Structures are given as C-alpha cells and as structure tokens.
Amino acid sequence: MTGRTHVVFVSGEPGIGKSRLLQEMAIRAEEVGAIVLRGGASEAEGMPPYLPFLEALGGYIRAAPREQLRTQAGPMAPILATILPELAVVLGNLPDSYPLPADQARLRLYEAVGMFLASLTSTAPLVLLLDDLQWADPASLDLLRHVVRQQSTARLLILGAYRAGELASNLALERTLLDLNRARLLTSLTIGPLVEEEIAALAAVRLGLPVEH
Numbered sequence: 066m067t068g069r070t071h072v073v074f075v076s077g078e079p080g081i082g083k084s085r086l087l088q089e090m091a092i093r094a095e096e097v098g099a100i101v102l103r104g105g106a107s108e109a110e111g112m113p114p115y116l117p118f119l120e121a122l123g124g125y126i127r128a129a130p131r132e133q134l135r136t137q138a139g140p141m142a143p144i145l146a147t148i149l150p151e152l153a154v155v156l157g158n159l160p161d162s163y164p165l166p167a168d169q170a171r172l173r174l175y176e177a178v179g180m181f182l183a184s185l186t187s188t189a190p191l192v193l194l195l196d197d198l199q200w201a202d203p204a205s206l207d208l209l210r211h212v213v214r215q216q217s218t219a220r221l222l223i224l225g226a227y228r229a230g231e232l233a234s235n236l237a238l239e240r241t242l243l244d245l246n247r248a249r250l251l252t253s254l255t256i257g258p259l260v261e262e263e264i265a266a267l268a269a270v271r272l273g274l275p276v277e278h
C-alpha cells in the first residue's frame with residue numbers, strides 16, 4: 066500500500082498450512098480494499114509455461130468489466146494475448162503485433178505483464194498470490210523477477226509459497242530467492258508446527274472458551 070513492490074515467500078513442509086495462510090492473508094487484503102489475483106504452479110505433465118501467471122491474470126480478465134480491461138491492457142493487449150488468448154476474445158479483434166525474435170518477444174511479454182499489473186495497481190493495491198512455487202517453471206520465475214524489478218514502485222505485493230524440502234530440486238526458484246534477497250525485495254517466512262500453547266490458543270478461539278493443557 067506504500068507504493069513499494071515487495072515479495073513475501075512462505076515456506077514449510079507439505080500440509081503445514083502455507084496455502085491456508087496465503088488464503089487468510091488474501092482475505093485480509095481484500096478487506097482493506099486490495100485486488101487479489103490467485104495462481105499456482107502445478108506438477109501435472111503438459112502444463113504451459115507461465116501457468117501461475119496465466120491463472121492469476123486469466124481470472125482477472127474473465128471477471129473485469131470489458132472497457133476497464135481495455136484501458137488497463139492498453140497497447141499491451143496484443144502482446145498479452147499471445148499467452149492469454151481470452152483477452153482477445155473479450156476485447157475483440159486486436160491488431161497483430163510485429164513478429165520479433167524469440168528473446169525480444171519474451172522481453173516484450175515481461176514488460177507487458179509488468180505494465181498490466183502496474184496499471185491494475187492504479188485503482189487499488191494488488192496482491193498476486195502464487196502458490197506451490199516448488200513446481201514453478203523457469204519462465205514464470207524469470208517473469209516474476211522481471212516484474213518486481215521493473216515495477217519497483219507499484220502498490221504490489223507478491224505473496225508466494227513453496228515446499229522448503231523441494232527447493233533444491235528447483236534451481237530457478239533457488240536463483241530467484243537469492244536474487245530477490247540480494248535486491249532486498251524479499252521477506253521469507255518459514256512456518257513450522259504450532260507449539261502446545263499455540264494449539265491451545267487456536268482451540269480456545271475455535272471453541273470460544275479456554276482449554277486445559
């Protein structure tokens with residue numbers, strides 16, 4: 066909300082409560098007026114690159130009023146539509162973008178996603194929720210790094226989660242953590258099991274009365 070893009074990654078073992086924590090944080094962010102976009106990586110075979118972003122942005126594109134979307138996507142619409150064809154469906158015929166060599170096209174795409182996200186933050190602070198990043202493809206992580214660096218002064222919070230034990234098997238994720246950390250753009254939260262007092266407190270809240278322990 067202060068206009069400094071930041072990344073928070075939650076890590077811990079499977080089942081410890083990472084997704085739930087992200088969800089609870091998203092609810093609180095929505096309560097104070099933020100837009101929340103949700104996406105996640107998948108271990109399923111045959112998933113396209115950028116899947117977490119496709120889910121998050123696809124959800125927004127399907128929900129947003131058309132004219133607002135047209136303004137927000139602006140001249141980036143044809144570039145965004147290369148990975149988000151639903152944008153072309155919603156906005157109608159888009160002008161062809163010039164064919165570019167693959168590297169250039171990728172950079173343009175990163176810029177377009179960054180600018181689109183930044184334009185969303187002009188209406189409200191934005192939380193981009195990216196779950197299960199232990200399975201994230203290198204392209205998604207490159208895109209993430211690019212967006213954070215390029216849009217460093219947006220009202221943007223990227224809230225991610227990954228399984229701590231699987232970090233070593235995703236080199237791109239390891240590199241992303243190092244890189245964001247070095248740039249002081251990352252806050253890492255490790256979550257572990259609750260201790261006895263915390264379990265008692267949780268139970269007391271749920272039951273509405275104190276519990277013996």
Ligand SMILES: Nc1ncnc2c1ncn2[C@@H]1O[C@H](COP(=O)(O)OP(=O)(O)O)[C@@H](O)[C@H]1O
Pocket residue numbers: 077078079080081082083084085086
């Ligand atoms: N604070 C909490 N209170 C109640 N249930 C929780 C809490 N945190 C997690 N859970 C439940 O524990 C299960 C595992 O949590 P989940 O967030 O899916 O774990 P992870 O994403 O780390 O694998 C889910 O059923 C979730 O709803």
Ligand SMILES: [Mg+2]
Pocket residue numbers: 083084085196197
């Ligand atoms: Mg989870």
